[in-house]
Structures are given as C-alpha cells and as structure tokens.
Amino acid sequence: MTTTDTEDRIRKRPTDEDVDIYNEDGNVRSDFLARLGAAIADRDTLFLRQNVARLHESEIGDLLESIQPDQRLALVHLLGDDFDMTALTEVDETIRREIVDQLPNEQIAAAIGELDSDDAVYILEDLDQEDREEILAQLPFTERVRLCRALDYPESSAGRRMQTEFVAVPPFWTVGQTIDYMREEEDLPYSFSQIFVIDPTFKLLGAVDLDQILRTKRQTKIEAIMRETNHPIPAEMDQEEAAQLFEQYDLLSAAVVDENERLVGVLTIDDVVDVIHEEADEDIKRLGGVGDEELSDNVISTVRSRFLWLLINLGTAMLSASVIGLFDGSIEKMIALAVLMPIVASMGGNAGTQTMTVTVRALATRDLDIYNAGRIIRREAGVGILNGILFAILLGVIAGTWFHNYQLGAVIGAAMIINLMAAALAGILLPLLLDKMGADPAIASSVFVTTVTDCTGFFAFLGIATWWFGI
Numbered sequence: 001m002t003t004t005d006t007e008d009r010i011r012k013r014p015t016d017e018d019v020d021i022y023n024e025d026g027n028v029r030s031d032f033l034a035r036l037g038a039a040i041a042d043r044d045t046l047f048l049r050q051n052v053a054r055l056h057e058s059e060i061g062d063l064l065e066s067i068q069p070d071q072r073l074a075l076v077h078l079l080g081d082d083f084d085m086t087a088l089t090e091v092d093e094t095i096r097r098e099i100v101d102q103l104p105n106e107q108i109a110a111a112i113g114e115l116d117s118d119d120a121v122y123i124l125e126d127l128d129q130e131d132r133e134e135i136l137a138q139l140p141f142t143e144r145v146r147l148c149r150a151l152d153y154p155e156s157s158a159g160r161r162m163q164t165e166f167v168a169v170p171p172f173w174t175v176g177q178t179i180d181y182m183r184e185e186e187d188l189p190y191s192f193s194q195i196f197v198i199d200p201t202f203k204l205l206g207a208v209d210l211d212q213i214l215r216t217k218r219q220t221k222i223e224a225i226m227r228e229t230n231h232p233i234p235a236e237m238d239q240e241e242a243a244q245l246f247e248q249y250d251l252l253s254a255a256v257v258d259e260n261e262r263l264v265g266v267l268t269i270d271d272v273v274d275v276i277h278e279e280a281d282e283d284i285k286r287l288g289g290v291g292d293e294e295l296s297d298n299v300i301s302t303v304r305s306r307f308l309w310l311l312i313n314l315g316t317a318m319l320s321a322s323v324i325g326l327f328d329g330s331i332e333k334m335i336a337l338a339v340l341m342p343i344v345a346s347m348g349g350n351a352g353t354q355t356m357t358v359t360v361r362a363l364a365t366r367d368l369d370i371y372n373a374g375r376i377i378r379r380e381a382g383v384g385i386l387n388g389i390l391f392a393i394l395l396g397v398i399a400g401t402w403f404h405n406y407q408l409g410a411v412i413g414a415a416m417i418i419n420l421m422a423a424a425l426a427g428i429l430l431p432l433l434l435d436k437m438g439a440d441p442a443i444a445s446s447v448f449v450t451t452v453t454d455c456t457g458f459f460a461f462l463g464i465a466t467w468w469f470g471i
Contacts, residue, residue, distance in 0.1 A: 021059055028066045036067065040074050048075070053082040061090025064099070073102050085111035089122045092294040094301075097126050105131055109138035116190065117143075117164040118271055121150045125160070149264065158242040159235035161275065162256040162265030165189040168196040169222055171205055176218030192266070193252050197226045202262040204229055204255055232257045235264055242267060243275045244366060283364055286442035312447055320345070320454035327462035333471045336403045337462060340412055344461045347391060348419035348453030355380050355427025356449050360441050363431060377428055384424025388417035411468050415461035419453060426452040 023029045039047040052060065052075070064072050064087065076083050076099055085108075088096045100108065100123065112120045112135060124132050124147065132151075136144050146164040153159025167188060169178050178195065182188065195213065197206045206226035216225055232255045233242050245251065246269065256265040297305070324331075324341070331337050359376075362368035368376060392413030400409025426449045431441035465471070 021055070021063065028062055033063075033066055036063065036075075037071060040067075040071050040078065043078060045078050048078055049082055053079055053084070057084050057086040058090045060084060060087035064091050064095060069098065072099055076103070081110075083111075085123065086115060086119050089119050093126060094294045094297055096123070100127065105134045106138065109135045112147075113139055113143065117146055117150060117265075118161060120147055121160060124151060125155065153235050156239050157235065158233045158237045158239055158256050158267055159265070161239050161242070161271045162235070162267050163189065163271070164265045166196060166255075166263070166266045167192055168198045168202075168263060170199070171197050171221070171223035171226065173222050174218060175213055175216045175220045175222065175225070178213060178222060179218070189266075195222075196229070196255055196263055196266075197222055198263055204232055204257055204261055204263045207255065229255050232261070233267055234259070239275045240279050240364070243272045243279070246272045247276075279364070283360065283442045286440065309447075313450075316447055316451040316454075319451060320458060323455050323458045324462070326459075327466055330462060330466045330469075330471045334465065334469065336399075336405070336408060337465055340399055340408075341458055341461050343395065344412065344415050344419055345454045345457035347395075347416065348423040348457045349450050351384065351387060351420050352423035352427040352449040352453045353446070355383075355424050356431060356445050359428045359431045360445060363435050363441055368432075373432060377425075380424045380428045381421065384421040385417070387424075388420035391420065392416040407468065408465070411465045412461060414464055415457065418460040419457040422456040423449070423453045 021028055021032050035047075036052070038044075039051075052063065055063075060083075064075070067075065072095065088099060108123075112123065115123075124135065127135070136147060139147070150159060150162065150164060165188070167182065169181065173181075192210075194207045194209050196204060197208065199205055205223075207229045208222060208226045212225055230251060231245050231249055233245065235256050235258050242254075246254065246267075251269070253266050253268045255263055256267055258264050327337075359368065362376075395416055396406075396409035396413035398409075399412050400406035430448050430452070431445045434441040434445060
C-alpha cells in the first residue's frame with residue numbers, strides 16, 4: 001500500500017463531527033436509514049459523500065445490510081470512487097456477491113488494487129473463475145502474483161487469510177538501516193508490529209518487534225537483537241488451528257511460511273478475530289442444522305438450506321414413533337403412559353443436548369483429546385446418574401400424586417434415571433466417535449443424540465411399565 005493510499009484511508013476515517021449512525025442499542029438509527037434512502041432516491045451525492053463515504057468500513061457494512069436490496073447497488077454506484085470496497089468484507093456472502101456481480105470488472109480491479117491483500121482475496125474468492133482472472137489480469141504484475149499465490153491455498157487455510165504485505169530485512173542490516181528503510185519505502189503495510197528477518201532465499205530466520213527496534217542503537221545489527229519467530233504458521237494450516245495458536249500464545253501477528261519455510265505472508269490479530277467469530281458462528285449453525293444460511297438469504301435458499309436436515313429429523317422421528325408402536329396395547333390400557341412419556345423423552349433430549357454442546361465446543365477448541373477423554377466421560381456419566389436420581393424423585397412424586405398411583409411414579413423415576421444416563425453417554429460418545437471418523441461432530445451430533453434419548457426414553461418407560469403392571 002502506498003503513502004497516498006494510507007492518506008486516503010486516514011481522510012475517510014470518521015471524526016467527532018461525523019454523524020452517529022447508531023442508536024443506544026447499537027443498531028443503525030431508523031431516522032438515518034430514512035434520510036439515506038431519500039438521498040439515494042434523490043441521487044444526493046453530496047449527502048452520501050459527507051455522511052457515508054467517510055464512515056469506517058464496518059459502519060458502511062452495517063448500512064449495506066440494513067437498507068433494501070435495490071438501494072445497495074444504487075449506493076455503491078452513487079459513491080463511485082468514494083465507496084470503500086473494504087466494506088464488502090464486513091457483510092455476509094450473499095450481499096457481497098449481490099453487489100460484486102453487478103459491478104464492472106474494471107471498477108472491481110481498480111478498487112482491489114487499493115486494498116490490503118487479505119481483503120482483496122476475501123472479495124476475489126467469491127467471484128467466478130472467469131471474472132477473477134479478468135480482474136487479476138488488470139492488476140500490476142507483482143500484486144497479481146501475490147494475490148494468485150494466496151488464492152492457490154485451500155479455502156479456510158492460513159494462506160487464504162494472510163496478508164502478503166510485510167516488512168522483511170536481512171540479518172546483516174543495522175537498526176539504523178532498517179529505520180531509514182521504513183521511513184523511505186512507500187510500499188509498506190498500513191500497520192505492522194514486527195519486522196521479519198530473512199535470508200536471500202526468503203527463508204525465515206527470525207523476527208524483531210518494533211519496540212525493540214526503537215530501544216536499540218542505530219549501529220546494532222539486526223541479527224544481534226532478532227529472536228526466533230514465535231510459532232510460524234504453515235500456509236496450509238487450517239485457519240481455526242492458526243487462531244488457536246494466537247489464543248494460546250497471545251500473539252498479535254505471526255509469520256506464514258510455505259512448505260520450504262520461506263516467508264510468504266503474515267497473519268494478524270484482526271484476521272484471527274474474524275476467524276474465531278466465523279468458526280463459532282459456523283458451529284452454532286451446524287448444531288441447529290441450518291448450514292451456511294445468512295440473514296440476507298431469500299425464502300427459497302433458506303428452505304433449501306433447512307429441508308435436508310428436517311428430512312433427516314423426520315426419519316429419526318419415525319424411528320422413535322416405531323418404538324412407541326411396540327407398546328400401543330399398553331398405552332390403550334393405561335392412558336397415563338401417553339401423558340407422561342413425552343416428559344421422559346424431553347428431559348433426556350435436553351440433558352443430551354447440554355452434554356453434546358459442551359463436548360462439541362471442547363473438540364473445536366482442542367480442549368478435549370485422547371488424554372482427558374476418559375475422565376470427562378466418567379464425569380458426564382456421574383452427572384447423568386445424579387441428575388437422573390434427583391429428577392426421578394421429583395417426577396416420581398409428581399406423577400404418583402397426579403394419577404394417584406405411586407407405582408407409576410416409581411416406574412417413570414426408573415425410566416428417568418436410565419434415559420438421563422443414556423443422554424449423558426450419547427452426548428459425549430457420539431461427538432467423539434464422529435470426530436474420530438473424520439466427520440464434523442457439530443453437523444451430525446444433534447440428530448443422533450436426540451434419536452438415542454427419544455428411543456431410550458420411550459422404550460425404558462413403556463417397557464418397564466408393561467412389565468411392572470403386566471399390561
């Protein structure tokens with residue numbers, strides 16, 4: 001990024017005189033949205049430049065998500081060169097593709113050239129191959145090579161997330177030479193916290209923090225103050241694993257190296273925060289069976305996202321219903337069984353979901369592994385038994401009093417202990433098994449755990465009741 005680019009970005013930053021677009025709840029103000037809509041309709045470019053173009057990219061992203069779909073493209077066109085393309089990294093994929101697909105490749109190429117490489121890759125990876133190649137062909141050779149190298153790495157890898165702009169110097173330079181280089185060189189990253197040390201083949205040798213540079217005399221050689229790089233990240237590493245390294249070692253930035261340990265980029269904390277947010281959001285959605293659904297998706301795409309999961313749930317529900325069908329004669333003779341059996345299944349399902357949620361999250365953060373799995377399984381089994389006993393006593397008394405039949409209370413109490421024990425074991429063992437098989441436990445655990453608790457709960461309660469009462 002050149003000095004001119006940096007100055008342009010600084011001028012775009014909001015000042016104290018800029019309008020506050022948020023209300024006290026942190027949402028975009030309705031009156032500002034109304035004024036913005038009117039400005040778009042009236043093609044009031046002066047208002048847009050004064051009140052929108054100078055906002056931070058995240059604020060522009062919030063505006064794009066808040067206004068109507070037909071207003072988004074109009075806003076981008078009216079702002080023209082004043083539109084900060086970085087704002088497209090702050091919106092969900094559906095909105096980003098909706099806008100980018102309607103922009104000419106020449107305009108995208110001009111905007112891409114002013115972005116940091118990680119932001120440019122974030123936008124380019126959503127484009128069709130043909131459009132991507134046409135845009136890249138319009139960029140300067142060096143920049144095109146950098147972006148192509150990042151795009152060649154697997155999706156969701158550290159290589160895709162890295163910034164290819166960094167500061168690297170040879171070990172024989174002095175601190176004075178390094179400082180002069182940073183003052184005079186125009187093509188430097190917008191912000192950075194460390195300088196990397198490389199040999200002539202770009203092999204990573206170490207790093208020096210900026211504060212160390214500032215505290216050291218000018219004549220001191222870089223190799224005398226450099227340290228081994230804190231946990232260099234392979235470009236092929238999954239972005240979630242890279243984020244865990246940042247969390248574990250409190251990193252602000254980390255070098256990204258290729259298979260030959262050559263420096264190819266840098267991963268910064270702002271990118272890692274985005275990764276952590278995306279991965280947590282992805283896990284929550286997968287647990288609910290909604291895939292990659294976004295709030296901006298239309299009805300058809302949302303139905304398509306949810307239908308398959310609901311279809312699978314229908315199949316498991318039919319399995320649970322078949323268990324109930326085995327005891328239809330018992331239910332006909334004692335209606336109380338039909339009234340109480342959903343309670344057993346529901347309690348088991350909720351208990352299983354609690355254990356499953358903790359387990360899936362622990363697997364995602366690598367807190368649960370082969371070394372502590374046995375202890376955690378024993379803990380969850382103990383929790384299941386103790387909760388089962390407590391709720392067996394509570395529900396047994398309620399059911400016995402309700403139907404004036406304390407034998408029925410004993411039956412449902414026994415079924416509760418069995419089902420909560422099964423729920424605890426299913427909630428931890430099924431995610432562990434799926435993870436061992438290479439499947440994402442967040443995707444499939446929920447439906448399997450619910451099936452186990454439903455079938456176990458119905459079979460235990462109805463089976464014990466049939467045996468106990470001889471019906």
